[in-house]
Amino acid sequence: MPGWIAALTRHGQTEEDTQRAVAAILADVRRDGLTAVLDWTRKLDGVELDPAVLRIPAESLAEARTRVERERPELMAALREMIANVRRFAEGQRGCLNDLELPLPGGGTVGERWCPLKTAGVYIPGGRAFYPSTLAMTVIPAQVAGVSRIVGVTPPKPQPTLPGAWGVDPLVLACAAELGLSELYPFGGAQALGWLAFGEPAVDLVAGPGNRFVAEAKRQLIGTCGIDALAGPTELLVLADDSANPAWLAEDLMAQAEHDPDAAAVLVSADWALLKAVETELQTRVAVSPRRAILEQSLGAHGRLVCAERDLAIALSQAWAPEHLELCVRDPEAWLPSLTTAGAVFIGSASAEAFGDYGAGPNHVLPTNRSARYTSPLGVATFLKRQSLLRLSAADAAAMAPWVEKLAEAEGLTHHGRSAGLRGHHHP
Structure with a gap:
């Protein structure tokens, strides 16, 4: 595996201090339940939650939706467009998951059927930003799968002017109302996952992205409940030729890099002039970006511009198995059959990864850190189990x-x- 790919998988090893911190939090929550959740939320987030009104009331969700619709109707319309697209895609996925029944010579049958999980917890990040899109991406597949109880958790911020003083962004609350999510709780981190697994919900599975503490909590909860994946920092690989637009490519790389200081954004092309043009675009655009600080961190540490011919570019992609793969080439369909390990593929220059993040249909919760070699995007099947049948x-x-x-x-x-x-x- 090339050295630069190995460098981009730097998050494969969990730091011992993170392991110990998460283990201590989970042990506390297992022993003391919600009391420990509230204590850790106070320590880590600086937010004092009232256990008597912990669950965000349906009226507050509805009020937030009314507020967003009144103050920013175009934003509410965009939210609904995203929800409709994600639901349409999830329903298409469910339609492809058919039960199986094969006859036996004596009149009996063997087969299997898809059964929805009873309970699921969904984690909505809220550290550097709030993500109503992730709320839709996690809740909708669970709903379409037929999960009976879906419990959402999201970190709070000390912003008492927000509805109910939970510190949850109004758009997240509005999205929950639009989805019909009846349970949403304003706490996050490892303590939230511990409560989902050990507490009153005792969910069958937890899903959704988060920081390294959330990922480590998932790892330690394996065996207690199911998890969707052990996700690390986000990744983008762009394969491009001289037909690609340098400005478009620069913005695509920046769109990925702005997520997180650990985000990886890589462009591979055989065209040296294109790489130089993209480098120039990046220098110009990063310098004037309102996200300059985070872009300089992530691009400086984990950005790459690599010159490689087509066969080597494909081999590099297959070896890395990136979370997102853009094919900004003349004939992307000719490249596609050879590119099997990426989590999600964006075919053609018009298909920017940003469209996937914001609800073209496919899910944006994707495998990272080379796990796309053997696991799949979040989807309806995540919230179903197969049951074999012998008759x-x-x-x-x-x-x-x-x-x-x-x-x-x-x-x-x-x-x-x-x-x-x-x-x-x-x-x-």
Whole structure:
């Protein structure tokens, strides 16, 4: 694996101090429940929450929606457009997940069916910014899957002018109202995940992105509940040729870099002149950007402009398995079959990654840190489980019993063989 790809997977190892801090928080929450959640929220976020009114009331959600609709109707319309697109895509996903039933010679069947989880917790980041888009991306697939109870958590900020004084952005509250999410709680971090797993919700699965403490909490909760993925800082790889627009490419890289100081934004092209033009665009645009500080950090540490021919560019992409992959080339469809490891692919120069972030349809909660090699984007299937089904007739049991008995005997499992044999000998 090339050195620069190895450098971009720097978050694969969790720091020991993060492990210890998260372990202590989870132990407290497991022992003391909500009391520990409130204590850690006070310590880490500087917010004093009232346990008597912890769950954000439906009236407050509705008030926030009314406020946004009144003050910024165009924003509410955009929110609804995003929700409609994400729901349409999720419903299409559900339609592709079919139950299976295969006939047996004696009249029985074997198969499997998709069953929704009973409960799910969704984590909505709220550290550097609030993300109503992530609320939609996590809640809608769970709703379409048929999850009975969906519990949302999001970090607060000490902003008493906001509805209910929870410090949650009005657009997040408005989005929750629009989605019909009935449970939203104003706390985040490892303590929120601990409460989802150990507390009264005792959810079957937690989903949604977060910082390194959230990712580490997920890792430590494996086995207590399901998780969607162990996500790290966000990533973008752009493969481009001389047909690409340097200004567009520069903004695409900056759009990724502005997420986080650890975000990785990489451009690979065989065209040296294009790389130099993008470099010039970046220097000009970063210098005047209102996000200059964070862009300089992330691009300086984890930005790359790489000169490589097509075959090597494809090999680099396959090795890195980036979260996002843009194909800004003349014939992207010809490249696509070879690019199987990325989390999400954006095909053609018009298909900016930003459209995926804001609700063209596919989910923006994606695998990072090379885990896209073996795992998939968040979707309806995340909130479903497969259950196998075996329905034997007496004739099927009689036909199977002799060879099942032989296999059981070979493995030394006496009663397996006898259990099958009784059905076989009982055949009328």
